[in-house]
Amino acid sequence: MNARFSRRSVLGLMGGAAALPLLRPSLAGRAFAADASTLTIAYNVGLPAFDPTVGGSAVNPTIQSLYQSIFDPYIAQNADLSFKPGLLTKWGWNADRTKVEMEVREGAVWHNGDPVTAEDVVWSLERAGDPKGGNPIQFVWAKAGNYKIDGNKITGDVLSFEPTFFKWMAFLTGFVLPKKYYTSVGAEGFEKKPIGSGPYMVDEFQQDAFLRLKANPKYWGGKPAFDTVVFKFVPDGASRVAEVESGQSDITLEIPYEEFDRLKGKGFTGYATPISDIGMIFINDIPPMLDRNVRLAANWSIDKKAIVDKLLRGYGVPISTLEAPGYEAYDPSIKIPYDPDGAQKLLAASGFTPEKPVKFTIQTTRGFKPKDYEMIQAIVGMWRKVGIDATIEVYEIAKHYELRAADKLAPAAFYNWGNAIGDPSTSTGFAMFGPSPHSVWDGQDMIDMIGPLWGEPDEAKRIAGYKAVQKRIADEGEVIPLLQYVQPIVARKGITVVPQSNGMLLPALVKPA
Amino acid sequence: MGNGAVLRRLLLVPPTLFGVAVVVFVLLRVVPGDPVSMMISPGATPADIAALHARYGLDLPIGEQFFVWLKAAVSGDFGISITRRQNVLGLILGRLPATLELVLVATVIAFAIGWGMALLGAYFRRRSPEWVVDGFVAISLAVPDFLWGLLFILLFGVLWPVLPISGRIDPRVGVDFHTGFFLLESLLTGRWTVTGDLLRHLILPAMALALPLSAIVTRVLKASLGEAELQDYAQVARSRGFTRRRVLIREALPNALISTVTLAGVQLTFLIGGTVLVERIFSYEGIGNMAVDAMINRDLPLIQGLVLTFAILFIILNLLIDLFISWLDPRLQHG
Numbered sequence: 001m002n003a004r005f006s007r008r009s010v011l012g013l014m015g016g017a018a019a020l021p022l023l024r025p026s027l028a029g030r031a032f033a034a035d036a037s038t039l040t041i042a043y044n045v046g047l048p049a050f051d052p053t054v055g056g057s058a059v060n061p062t063i064q065s066l067y068q069s070i071f072d073p074y075i076a077q078n079a080d081l082s083f084k085p086g087l088l089t090k091w092g093w094n095a096d097r098t099k100v101e102m103e104v105r106e107g108a109v110w111h112n113g114d115p116v117t118a119e120d121v122v123w124s125l126e127r128a129g130d131p132k133g134g135n136p137i138q139f140v141w142a143k144a145g146n147y148k149i150d151g152n153k154i155t156g157d158v159l160s161f162e163p164t165f166f167k168w169m170a171f172l173t174g175f176v177l178p179k180k181y182y183t184s185v186g187a188e189g190f191e192k193k194p195i196g197s198g199p200y201m202v203d204e205f206q207q208d209a210f211l212r213l214k215a216n217p218k219y220w221g222g223k224p225a226f227d228t229v230v231f232k233f234v235p236d237g238a239s240r241v242a243e244v245e246s247g248q249s250d251i252t253l254e255i256p257y258e259e260f261d262r263l264k265g266k267g268f269t270g271y272a273t274p275i276s277d278i279g280m281i282f283i284n285d286i287p288p289m290l291d292r293n294v295r296l297a298a299n300w301s302i303d304k305k306a307i308v309d310k311l312l313r314g315y316g317v318p319i320s321t322l323e324a325p326g327y328e329a330y331d332p333s334i335k336i337p338y339d340p341d342g343a344q345k346l347l348a349a350s351g352f353t354p355e356k357p358v359k360f361t362i363q364t365t366r367g368f369k370p371k372d373y374e375m376i377q378a379i380v381g382m383w384r385k386v387g388i389d390a391t392i393e394v395y396e397i398a399k400h401y402e403l404r405a406a407d408k409l410a411p412a413a414f415y416n417w418g419n420a421i422g423d424p425s426t427s428t429g430f431a432m433f434g435p436s437p438h439s440v441w442d443g444q445d446m447i448d449m450i451g452p453l454w455g456e457p458d459e460a461k462r463i464a465g466y467k468a469v470q471k472r473i474a475d476e477g478e479v480i481p482l483l484q485y486v487q488p489i490v491a492r493k494g495i496t497v498v499p500q501s502n503g504m505l506l507p508a509l510v511k512p513a
Numbered sequence: 514m515g516n517g518a519v520l521r522r523l524l525l526v527p528p529t530l531f532g533v534a535v536v537v538f539v540l541l542r543v544v545p546g547d548p549v550s551m552m553i554s555p556g557a558t559p560a561d562i563a564a565l566h567a568r569y570g571l572d573l574p575i576g577e578q579f580f581v582w583l584k585a586a587v588s589g590d591f592g593i594s595i596t597r598r599q600n601v602l603g604l605i606l607g608r609l610p611a612t613l614e615l616v617l618v619a620t621v622i623a624f625a626i627g628w629g630m631a632l633l634g635a636y637f638r639r640r641s642p643e644w645v646v647d648g649f650v651a652i653s654l655a656v657p658d659f660l661w662g663l664l665f666i667l668l669f670g671v672l673w674p675v676l677p678i679s680g681r682i683d684p685r686v687g688v689d690f691h692t693g694f695f696l697l698e699s700l701l702t703g704r705w706t707v708t709g710d711l712l713r714h715l716i717l718p719a720m721a722l723a724l725p726l727s728a729i730v731t732r733v734l735k736a737s738l739g740e741a742e743l744q745d746y747a748q749v750a751r752s753r754g755f756t757r758r759r760v761l762i763r764e765a766l767p768n769a770l771i772s773t774v775t776l777a778g779v780q781l782t783f784l785i786g787g788t789v790l791v792e793r794i795f796s797y798e799g800i801g802n803m804a805v806d807a808m809i810n811r812d813l814p815l816i817q818g819l820v821l822t823f824a825i826l827f828i829i830l831n832l833l834i835d836l837f838i839s840w841l842d843p844r845l846q847h848g
Contacts, residue, residue: 038685046806048597055598056552056810139556191599207597208608208806209798210684230684234796235805239679242666246674398546398811405550405562430555437553437562 039226039495039507042243042252046208046233050194051187052175053127054134059172061277061418065504066231069213071196072108072176074121074169081276081326081422081501083167087116087176087197091166097158097457100144100165104152108220110178111195111202118154122147123179125156137173140165161455163462167421199224199508208233213507221508229507244268244490251491253505257313257370260488271489273499274317277418278324278427279369281362281379281480282409282440288358289411293350294388295477297343298412299336301386302379308483311371311378315486321470322417322428324484326501329424329466334474336481340386347387357389362412363403366394369416375482376414405437413440416485420502424466425454432473441478522832533824534586534817538579541813547571548595548811569595569813582817591821592814596806601818605800609822610693611681612788612799615722618696618715619784623723624777627730631773634731635738636761646731653728659790662721666794669717677714679796686710718795722787726780733776737769744768771842778834782827 043066048057052067076086090103108116127133129141140162147156168174176197182190194202199221200213211231215224232249234240241259243249245266255263264270283289283298304318320336323329344354352358362380366373373394380390393410395403403409419427433450434442449469456462473479489505491497498509549565557565566572570581585592591601634646656664670678682688682695686707690698696715699707741747742765750760788801796802800819807815 035685040684042679048806049599056596059552059554136552136554137556139554139561204684204688206681206684206688206798208802209680209682209796212684228685232679232684232796234679235802236794236796238663239666239794239796242670242678246670246678248670248674248677248679396546396809398548398551398809401550401553402545402547405547405553426555436555437557438555 035228036512037227038230039228039251039510040230040232040249041505041507042234042240042249043231043505044235044237044240044252044254046235047205047211047231048207050191050202050205051177053124053173053177054136056136059136061172061420061503064172064420064502065506066211067175068198068504069200069229069507070194070198070202072116072198073171073174074102074124074176075166075174077170077420077500077502079498079500081420083170086170087121088169091169093158097161100154100156100158102154102156104154105220106152108197109218110181110197111216112178112181113218114178114180116176116178116197118149118152120179121176122149122154122156124176127177128173135173137168140168141173161457163454163456163459164421164423164425167423167426171421171426200229203228219508224508225511226507244492247492250495251489251497251505251510253487253489255488255490257315257488260315260490261313263490267493269491269493269495269497271491271497271499272315272486273489273501274325274484275487275501275503276324276326276420276422277416277485277487277503278319278322279316279372279375279414279416279482279485280322280431281482282404282413282415282431283477283479284407284409284411284413284440285442286411288360291350291358292476293346294352294358297346297386298383298388299343299474299477299480300339300346301343301382301388302480302482303338303382304482305338307375307378311374312483312486315488317484317486319481319484320474322431322473322479322481323424323466323470324419327419327422327424327427329428329463329470331467331470334467334470336474340382343386352387354385354387357384357387359389359391360412361393361410362390362414363393363395363400363410364414365397365400368397369485372414404440407440407442409440412480418503420504424463424469428466428469428473429453432469432479443476443478445472445476446478519832519836522835526828529828530821530824534583534821535579537817537820538582539575541816542575542578546811548813551811552595582814586821591818594807594815595812596810597812597815601814604803604815605818605822607693608798608800608803610695611797612785612792612801614694614696615715615719615788615792615797615799616781616785618712619719619722619726620781622719623726623784624730626723626727627773627777628734630727630731631734631738632761632766634735635742635765636758638739646735650728650732653724654732656724658721658725658784658787659794661724662718662791662794665717665721676717678717681711681714681798682707683710683714714797718791718797721791721794722784725787726777726784729780730773730777734769734773737772738765741765741769771838774834774841775838778831778838781834782830785823785826785830 045062047063047066049055052058052071057063073086074088076084078084087105087108088102089105092101104118104121110116125141128135129138131138143160143162143165144156145159147154178195181195199216199219201216203214204212213229215227217223234243237255240252241255244252260270283295288294308316308318321334362376364373364376376392380392383390417427417431429450430436430438432441432446433439434447453462453465487503489497489499494513496511496513553562570578589602594601594604630646630649634643637643666678669676692698696711699711747760747764750764788799789804792799792801793805804819807819
C-alpha cells in the first residue's frame with residue numbers, strides 16, 4: 001500500500017463523497033427536441049428475432065407490426081381484414097383446384113437494391129414448407145409444391161387442398177424473404193443485417209431497447225411519410241402512458257382504458273378499434289361440464305354488456321360465437337341470451353340451486369389481458385346467483401398453454417383468441433376441433449362437423465358449414481364467447497393513424513395531419 | 514481476510530454454482546409452463562409436438578438433461594435461447610455491462626446520499642435537520658425501488674419532463690461502441706455528449722434503485738457516528754480544541770464507515786436483485802429486463818444462464834466486499 005492509497009485516504013475520500021448530493025446537477029434542460037421527420041412509437045413488446053418465418057416469434061401476433069414494416073407479406077390486408085395485393089398482385093386456384101397460381105409484383109426491390117423476383121417467392125414458399133425449416137405454420141405451406149416460374153408468374157401443384165392457403169399469406173410467417181441475400185449471408189448474417197422489401201429499412205437495432213428504421217425511398221407503395229421510425233420497446237403499460245404524455249413518444253398502444261380516456265381528455269387523439277382478438281372461456285369436456293344444463297346455464301347467466309360497460313369502460317363488443325363481427329363466418333343471427341332466470345331453471349333441472357350449487361374451478365390469467373381477472377370475478381359473482389359456485393384459480397399464461405396442450409385444463413378456463421385473417425378455421429376450427437392441440441372441448445359432435453370442413457373446396461359450403469358449427473356450439477354451450485377486444489391507440493396531435501382490425505400498428509400508414 | 518481465507522472462499526465457488534445450477538434446473542422443470550406448449554402450431558400432430566420436445570432436449574429424463582447441459586456449460590456453452598435463437602452466453606454478456614453500469618451508478622448515488630444524510634443527521638442531532646433525515650430514512654425504506662421508479666417517471670417524465678424515462682440511450686444517437694460498457698467507453702473516448710445522454714437515461718432508474726439502499730446507509734452510519742463520537746479518541750480530539758465538524762468527519766466517520774460498509778455490502782445484493790423490476794419499468798436493456806421476458810416465455814436455457822450470472826455476481830460481490838472490509842479494518846485479517 002503506498003501513501004497515495006492508504007486506508008485513511010480512502011476512508012477520507014469516501015467521506016468526501018458525502019458532499020456529492022450537494023453538487024448541482026449539470027444535466028438540466030429539455031431532454032428531447034421535437035423532430036418532425038421522426039415518428040417514435042412506444043411499443044408494448046420487444047423483437048426477439050428478425051426472421052419472420054421461423055421460431056416462436058414468427059407466430060407472435062403482437063410483433064407482426066414490426067415485421068410488416070420491414071418485410072412485405074405475399075398478400076396484404078386492408079384495415080377491415082379484407083385482402084389486397086402485397087408482393088403478389090394476383091393469386092388463386094385453377095378451376096379444379098389442383099394448381100395454385102400467383103403473379104409477382106413488378107418493380108419491387110429489396111432494401112439492397114436487388115429486384116424482387118418470382119424466384120424469391122418460390123424459395124420463400126419452399127423454405128416455409130420444409131419440415132426441417134422451423135416454420136411453425138409449415139403444415140399450411142407444405143400443402144402446395146412443385147412450383148414453376150414463367151416470368152413473374154408462378155404455378156404450383158396443390159398437394160393437399162387447404163382453403164386458407166392464400167389467407168395465411170397475409171398472416172403469420174406469410175412473408176417473402178430475399179433468396180440471394182439470405183443464402184449468401186446465412187441465418188446468422190440475416191439476423192445481424194436483415195433486409196426486406198417493406199416500407200422501412202433497418203437502421204439500428206438494440207435488442208430490448210429500440211428498433212430504428214429508415215424510410216425505403218424505393219418502396220413500391222411510395223416513400224413513407226416519416227423518414228425515420230423508432231420503435232421503443234416499453235413493456236410496462238404505465239411507462240408507455242408516460243412516454244406519450246411526456247412527448248418522448250408520438251404514439252402508443254395497449255394501455256389501460258382509464259388512461260386512454262384520460263389522455264383523450266388531455267388533447268391526445270384516441271383510436272379505439274375492435275380488433276380480431278376475443279375473450280372467451282374454454283369449457284372442458286369433463287364433469288360437471290358434461291351436463292348440458294350446466295354449460296348452458298354458465299353461458300346464459302353472464303351479462304356481457306355489463307362487463308364491457310362497467311369493467312372495460314365500454315371498450316369491447318359482446319359476442320355470442322367465436323366469430324367476431326368482421327370475420328368471414330360471422331353470423332349475427334346466433335345469439336346467446338342473457339337469461340339468469342332461464343339459467344336457474346336449467347340448473348334446477350339438473351338438481352342445482354343457489355343453496356346447493358354446482359361446483360367447479362375456473363382458471364384465469366391476471367393482467368395478461370385487460371381486466372381478465374376482474375372479468376372472471378364478475379362472472380363468478382353472476383354465476384353464484386343462479387346456482388354455480390366456481391372457484392377461481394389464477395395461473396400464468398405459460399401454464400395455460402401447457403395444460404391446454406395436455407388437455408388438463410379445469411372445467412372452465414379464460415383465454416383470448418386472435419384471428420387476424422378472420423377465417424373460421426383459424427378460430428372456431430382450431431379452438432373446437434378435438435384433435436387440434438389447441439382445442440379443449442373434444443366432443444365427437446364437433447369432430448364430425450368440423451372435420452369435413454378442413455379441405456372443403458366449395459367456399460360457400462365451407463362458410464355455411466362453420467356457421468352451422470357455431471349454431472351447434474351456442475345451442476350446446478360448448479364454449480363461452482365473451483367479447484371482442486377493442487385496441488386503444490393514443491397519438492399526439494398532428495399525426496393520423498389508420499387503425500387495423502388485425503391489431504397491427506403500421507408506421508407506413510401514419511401520416512402528419 | 515488472509516490469503517488462506519480468500520482461497521477457501523474461491524474453492525467454495527464451484528460447489529456453490531453447482532448447487533445453484535441444480536436447484537434452478539430442477540425448479541424450472543418442476544414448475545408448470547412447458548416452453549414447447551407455447552410453440553405448438555394449430556396443425557401440430559402429437560409427433561410434431563414430440564419432435565419439438567426432442568429438438569430442445571426436453572424429452573430426456575431431468576437428470577440426463579442436466580448433465581447434457583452441465584457438460585456444455587462447463588465449456589462455456591449455455592445453449593441457444595428458445596425465443597431469441599441466439600447463443601445464451603453471448604446474449605447475457607451483451608446485456609450484463611448495462612446492468613453493471615446501472616448498479617455502479619446506483620451504488621455511488623446510494624452511498625453519496627446515505628453519507629451526506631448521515632453526517633447531516635449526526636451533526637444536527639436532536640435538532641430539526643435530524644428529523645428531516647429520519648423522515649427521509651422512513652420514507653425511502655417504506656417505498657420499494659420499483660415504486661420509486663414509477664414515481665420518478667411521473668415526476669420527471671410527465672409533470673416536469675426533463676429526463677428520459679425509457680431505454681439506455683436516445684435512439685437517435687449512433688450506438689457506435691466496441692464494448693457493452695457504453696458509459697465507461699464514452700468517458701474514455703471523450704464523447705461527452707454521449708456520456709451526458711447515457712447519464713440522463715441512467716439517473717432515474719439508478720435513483721430508484723439507490724434510495725432504499727441510501728436509507729440503510731444513512732441509518733447505520735448515523736448510529737455508528739453517534740457511537741464513535743462517544744469513544745475516547747473523539748473525546749480527546751474535542752478536548753484538544755477541534756471543532757465538532759472536524760471531529761465528526763476526521764475522527765468519527767472513518768471508524769463508523771466500517772460497520773456501514775459491512776451492512777451496505779450485504780444490502781447491495783438486494784440492489785442487484787432490484788434491477789429486474791426497475792429495468793423493466795424503465796425499459797432498460799440489462800439482464801434484469803431480459804430475465805422478465807425469459808420467465809414469461811419460459812426460455813429455459815436463458816433463465817438458467819441468467820440465474821447463474823446473478824449467482825456469480827453475488828459471489829464476486831460478497832468476496833470483494835469482504836476483502837474491502839478486511840482491508841479497511843486490519844483487525845479482521847488476524848481474527
